[in-house]
Amino acid sequence: MSDKIKIAYNWIGPRGPIPNTEVPNILNFASVTEQVSTSSHRFWADNIWPLIFCNNDAFDLSPANYLNDKDVFIYPFTLAWRVPFFNYFYTNSGLFEYAHLPGHVLHQVRNCKGYILIDISAEAWIEPSHLNFMHSYFRANQVPMHKVIYLTGCMNAEQLYENWLSLQGITDPDQKMKLISFPISQDSLAIYFNVYKPKVPEYDTEKVPEKLFLSWNRRFRDHRIAIALSLEYLNLVDRSYVSMGKVDPENEYVDVKSTYNSHLTCDYFNVGDPCIDRFISKLPLVLDGETDTNKMCQDFEDVNRPYYQNSLVSIVTETNFNAREVTLTEKSFKPSKEKHPFIIVGAPGTIQALRDMGFRTFNELWDENYDNIPEPRQRMAAIVNVLKYIGSWNNEQIIDFRRKVKPILDHNYETLKIRYSTVIANKVKQYIRNRYPEQ
Numbered sequence: 001m002s003d004k005i006k007i008a009y010n011w012i013g014p015r016g017p018i019p020n021t022e023v024p025n026i027l028n029f030a031s032v033t034e035q036v037s038t039s040s041h042r043f044w045a046d047n048i049w050p051l052i053f054c055n056n057d058a059f060d061l062s063p064a065n066y067l068n069d070k071d072v073f074i075y076p077f078t079l080a081w082r083v084p085f086f087n088y089f090y091t092n093s094g095l096f097e098y099a100h101l102p103g104h105v106l107h108q109v110r111n112c113k114g115y116i117l118i119d120i121s122a123e124a125w126i127e128p129s130h131l132n133f134m135h136s137y138f139r140a141n142q143v144p145m146h147k148v149i150y151l152t153g154c155m156n157a158e159q160l161y162e163n164w165l166s167l168q169g170i171t172d173p174d175q176k177m178k179l180i181s182f183p184i185s186q187d188s189l190a191i192y193f194n195v196y197k198p199k200v201p202e203y204d205t206e207k208v209p210e211k212l213f214l215s216w217n218r219r220f221r222d223h224r225i226a227i228a229l230s231l232e233y234l235n236l237v238d239r240s241y242v243s244m245g246k247v248d249p250e251n252e253y254v255d256v257k258s259t260y261n262s263h264l265t266c267d268y269f270n271v272g273d274p275c276i277d278r279f280i281s282k283l284p285l286v287l288d289g290e291t292d293t294n295k296m297c298q299d300f301e302d303v304n305r306p307y308y309q310n311s312l313v314s315i316v317t318e319t320n321f322n323a324r325e326v327t328l329t330e331k332s333f334k335p336s337k338e339k340h341p342f343i344i345v346g347a348p349g350t351i352q353a354l355r356d357m358g359f360r361t362f363n364e365l366w367d368e369n370y371d372n373i374p375e376p377r378q379r380m381a382a383i384v385n386v387l388k389y390i391g392s393w394n395n396e397q398i399i400d401f402r403r404k405v406k407p408i409l410d411h412n413y414e415t416l417k418i419r420y421s422t423v424i425a426n427k428v429k430q431y432i433r434n435r436y437p438e439q
Contacts, residue, residue, distance in 0.1 A: 005432055006062035006073035007053050008114075009046065010102065017046040017061070019078050023100050048076040048119055051187065056425040064105055072113040072436055074149070074428070075105050079120040085130055089137035096141060109147050113436060117149045117428075121182035124154035124325040131164050134177070146435075148177040149428060155181045155326040155353035178431050182424050185297075185330035186357070189337055190419040192300050201305060201339045203409055205402045208395050213240035213387070214311040214340070216287070216331070218296065220248040222261035223321035223345055223380065229260065229271045230384045232279040236391050241307050246283040249291075256280055264380045297330045299337075308338035312398060313390060318346035322376050326350050328357075336412035341365075341405050345383055348374050358415045360408045365401060366390065 009017035011024050013032025018024045053059040067073055077095060079088055088095040096106065108114040118134075138148055154160065157179045165176060192198065213236065217224045228244055231237045248254040257276065265271045288304055290296050295303075308314070314335040319327045326349045335342040341362055344350050351361050351371040361368055366389060370382035393401065 004060040005058055005429065006060050006067065006071055007049050008062045008064040008067055008073045008075050008105070009049070010064045012061065012063060017049055019046045020064075020075060020101075021077050021079065021095070021099055023098075046076070046078060048078055048117070051184075052421045052425050052428075056422070056429070058429045059425070064102055067105065067108060067114070069108060069112045071108070072432060073108070074115045074117045074432075075101075075109065076117040076119060079118065081120060081123045085120075085125050086133050089133040091137060091140045094137050106141070106143075110142050110144070115147050115149055115432065116143060117151065119151040119182075121151045121153045121184040124152060124157075124320070124323075124327050126152055126154040126157050126160050126179075126325055128164055128167075131161065144174055145177050146174045149431065150177050150179050151182045151424065152179060153181070153183060153327055153329075155183065155328055155356075156324075156349055157181050160324060180424060180427050183328040183333075183353075183357070183420060185328065186333050186416065187419050187421045188298065189330065189333050190417055192298070192337070193417045196300055198302060200413075201302075201309065201337075203309075203339045203402070203406055205406055206399060207402070208398050209310050209312050211239060211241050211311040212236060212391060213242070213313055213315050214307055215240065215242045215315040215317065216296075217242070217244045217317060218249060220245075220251075220254055220256075220259045221317065221319075221321065222259055222264060223376075224317040225256055225260045226264040226271075226380055227315060227317055227345055227383070227387075228256075229275060229279055230265060230380075230387065233271050233275050234384075234388055234391055236387065237279065237282065237285075239391075241287055241311050242285050243287045244283060244285045246280075256283070264377055265384075299334065305338060308335070308340045312341070312401075314340050314342040315387070316342050316344045316346070318344060318350060320347040321345060321379075323347055326353050328353055333416060336409075336416045339409040339413050341409065343383065343386060344371075345380075348372060348379065357420065358418070359412050362405065362408065365405060 009020055011018040013029065015032045018028045018032055049061055054061070062073065064075065077099070079085070105114060109116055134150070135145065138145060158181070161177070161179050170176065213231065215227065217228065228237070228242060231240060231242065246255065248259070256279070260276065262271070287307060316331045316335065318331055319329055324347065326347045328350070332344060332350070332354065336359065348371060351368055355361060366386050367382070370379050370386070373379040373382055
């Protein structure tokens with residue numbers, strides 16, 4: 001009996017495992033064969049093993065058919081975030097059925113020392129409806145809930161899950177999943193340092209950049225529109241790098257006016273039709289013209305570095321703003337990659353989530369208390385007041401700011417190099433070892 005926790009897959013090729021999430025086809029097999037490329041985003045080698053577990057001595061890769069009743073193992077599923085979440089958890093036609101989960105693996109999860117790992121860390125998926133479906137599905141399959149480890153991209157997942165459990169009256173630890181927050185985008189950028197060996201970005205403390213803010217925007221969201229219109233109202237758009245299309249790139253019938261939510265701004269700023277029309281007349285605002293989503297998310301070749309070096313502060317408009325779920329996507333980490341100060345327009349607790357990961361933020365230099373404001377309008381107003389404050393700086397104040405902020409930027413750059421997947425692997429290990437200390 002091995003003293004390691006086994007990460008079990010049905011199919012393993014020369015380049016790694018095939019995901020357990022579906023029955024493999026010829027393209028799956030080709031994707032894990034040496035010197036073969038499928039040129040497809042649909043078929044890939046599994047990333048749970050190489051991303052999280054392969055460099056940790058507590059874990060070992062194992063074929064699923066070699067498992068026995070004494071083995072401590074994890075059977076992982078990677079969920080695709082573009083597949084409707086509920087499709088995975090319909091009774092009698094969900095994940096186990098679609099993937100043809102081996103019967104002996106299900107038996108060992110139910111009765112022995114096996115665990116199911118669900119990874120959808122690219123997104124949050126932690127709303128009550130998601131939790132209802134997951135619990136119902138695993139109960140229907142007689143899987144003890146404590147045997148389910150759920151990796152989610154939601155940074156406050158444990159708090160939201162505990163709130164849901166309380167409403168359900170669930171107090172028995174054996175009836176609770178293990179939730180672990182995994183900001184997978186940070187790990188992808190950390191790999192960038194090892195693979196690409198990038199040139200360290202320069203930060204000239206004596207330089208006044210030509211532009212004030214840098215704000216990347218692709219998909220339309222009401223908080224992104226609100227920030228853009230607030231910059232227009234403050235006469236800061238022309239002083240900044242702002243990207244925004246005339247229509248949503250994923251829906252040509254959605255434009256600024258149809259997305260604009262006056263509820264976020266009307267009580268505090270006179271963002272009326274003249275301001276909106278003035279901003280719309282400037283669209284589309286194009287910076288790099290890139291349309292490949294992967295390149296936009298990663299920028300591993302540092303194509304956009306000049307925009308960071310020629311602007312003062314990034315405005316990061318995260319995925320969530322009105323929601324309770326805190327998400328940290330690549331948007332929140334790219335300023336640290338470029339040694340750039342940032343303001344995050346996100347759900348309450350987003351800045352604290354970064355601090356919890358070891359990053360430093362900028363509360364010494366402007367008011368970050370907006371991170372604690374639950375009401376969206378008031379939080380938006382507090383953020384725009386920070387933009388207004390920075391927009392009032394003269395050249396002397398800008399130089400003073402750049403001198404003070406440099407140690408924070410250097411710290412964040414080094415912190416970004418640390419792969420957060422090592423933290424995740426240790427959390428999983430500790431959770432299982434607490435159940436089986438003798439092993």
